[in-house]
Amino acid sequence: MWTPDPETIITAEQKAADAAAQARLEQFANLEPDQFWAALRFFGRRDQRDYEGELRAWVAALEPAAPEGEQTQAYLDALAFWSTVSAKVDRAKYFERDHPMIEGARQALGITEQQLDDMWMWALA
Numbered sequence: 001m002w003t004p005d006p007e008t009i010i011t012a013e014q015k016a017a018d019a020a021a022q023a024r025l026e027q028f029a030n031l032e033p034d035q036f037w038a039a040l041r042f043f044g045r046r047d048q049r050d051y052e053g054e055l056r057a058w059v060a061a062l063e064p065a066a067p068e069g070e071q072t073q074a075y076l077d078a079l080a081f082w083s084t085v086s087a088k089v090d091r092a093k094y095f096e097r098d099h100p101m102i103e104g105a106r107q108a109l110g111i112t113e114q115q116l117d118d119m120w121m122w123a124l125a
Contacts, residue, residue: 028097028098028117031094031095031120033092033093033095035123035124036095036123038123039123042122043122054108054109055089055108055109058105059089062081062086064082085104088101097116
């Protein structure tokens with residue numbers, strides 16, 4: 001008798017989660033770099049802040065100092081994280097609303113989720 005592989009079964013919960021993720025992606029579509037940077041600049045100036053500068057300073061602060069002697073796994077992990085974030089900021093083809101880098105940047109800028117959502121929707125308009 002044939003038994004289905006439990007790894008390939010899609011549950012109702014998984015279907016619901018996938019549908020919710022798809023709906024969120026449709027609401028908060030990916031931003032092109034010019035849309036992302038325009039929103040950051042507009043809202044930063046509107047709020048009398050320099051969000052772009054603050055974001056770049058956050059990314060620069062993530063770069064770990066090179067250790068003297070042997071490189072530890074913690075250093076390599078921090079270096080990998082900084083490399084990924086800095087590359088995303090500098091060279092992204094698009095920005096995803098729910099990407100961990102965006103959430104980290106939101107926290108670093110000290111803005112609420114609603115403020116970020118408003119920026120995102122403004123950029124999409």
